[in-house]
Amino acid sequence: MGEKQLSSAEAELYDRQIRLWGIESQEKLRAANVLLIGIRGLGSEIAKNILLSGINSLTILDDGLITEDDLLHNFLLTESTAVGKKIAEEVLARAQALNPLVKIITDTESVTAKSPEFFHNFTIVVATKIKVDSIIKIDNICRERNVKFIYGDVFGLFGFSVADFQEHDYFEDRIQLTAGRKRGHDGEKKTVKVKGNISYPSLNKVLILPNTKQDTVFVKKLARPSNLFACLLTLLEFKKQHHRDPDYEKKNEDIEKLKIIAADIIELYNFTNLNMDSLYELLFGELIPVCAIVGGVMAQEVIKAVSHKEVTINNIFLFDPITYSGKELTVGA
Known part of the structure; x- marks a missing residue:
């Protein structure tokens, strides 16, 4: 997928993050088409963060109806939203307001009804609130076309994500000293790009x-x-x-x-x-603070995976409900 040059409006809107991770990374994000499966508490936090990052498009796939719990947990729903309406359609207005420059598509079909070709249209697939059979199936489909995949969920105070970015190349900025010392002074510092690779298991x-x-x-x-x-x-x-x-x-x-x-x-x-x-x-409920933490981590991994900037987690993130701290774990490699 070719990278798209930023318009003047995009360059102005994304100025701060361009300064953070560079114009090349922002252009990669600008070309990215993201599928988000599930727009409940965790999904809404992921959507917020990746929309603000400046992707090209976000497709929200959720066939569910709004419940009373959704009205309490999902900030993309308004107070006037009625229980029983399709949640994917009702979050659209507030989601679009977060970033008018991103194309947002809502899809109310079941994820199990989608053909393999549907998933092949995306740069990365982000999934929440689906069963393990669907997780494995979608991951296998994504691997056929080198589409990156990450799944996460929240259960009470516990949350996690697990990623399959396949053969993932990345660049990391590192500070190096130039060789040699003169008159007691260290060499000058310079920033260099270091290339790395992580091989993810299915x-x-x-x-x-x-x-x-x-x-x-x-x-x-x-x-x-x-x-x-x-x-x-x-x-x-x-x-x-x-x-x-x-x-x-x-x-x-x-x-x-x-x-x-x-x-x-x-x-x-x-x-x-x-x-x-x-x-x-x-392990009961979908608590908003935990959704915010896990959603922030997952969105950060999406940004790193798409931009190929900085090291991604290999391959599991776990939020500890006892210590309230995040832990990384590598499994299956």
Whole structure:
């Protein structure tokens, strides 16, 4: 996809970020067409940040209807929005107001109804609130045409993202000293571009759940079992089995279901000495502050992946609900 030269209006609007990451990176962003699947609490935060970055187009795909919770959690909806309307259409006005220079398309069809060719039209696909079967399927489709893919979700105080940017080249600015010293002075400092590469595994080697035939050998290479990674897998399996997120109104019942699934995950991966008891109470709802944090991280990864500027996370980001800190984890590589 060819890069587009910035108009004078774009150069003025994006002046501060051009100073931050350079005109070449901004032109790459200007050429990017992004698909965002899911425009709930997390999706709205991702949309805000990537719209402000100055991409070419954003397609919002969500076949869902607005609920009472959406009116509380989604700042792209207005107070006058009615429950039961199509959420993708109702967020359009406020989303467009964030950046009138970005083309926004809304699509209310189900993600499962889309053909492989639909996903091939994008530079990067960003997904939220879908089940693991769809995650793996879309990732495989994206790999056919070198379309980058990142998925994320929020469950209460816990949030995460997992990326497949395939063979990703990037440039990183580094400060170097020129050779030689004269009269006790160090050499002059200069900024140089250093090229790097990260090879991402496909997500069917990363997100392996019980009752599948995938080999867990890549995941078992983890230097140390992670409570948060086990929690991620447990929640994906819960959604797969029950076709929903854990429900606060069924809290005690759902915690027991989570414990049973977690035991299967721990056995599958041979994650000995893991104890997730402190996490179960924290996995209910879609909390706005956590959506803001995870959405900011995911949008930042989209910007880095599209612009090829600075090092991307390889390949999992985890927001710890106990310490309120972010952690990076490499799985399957």
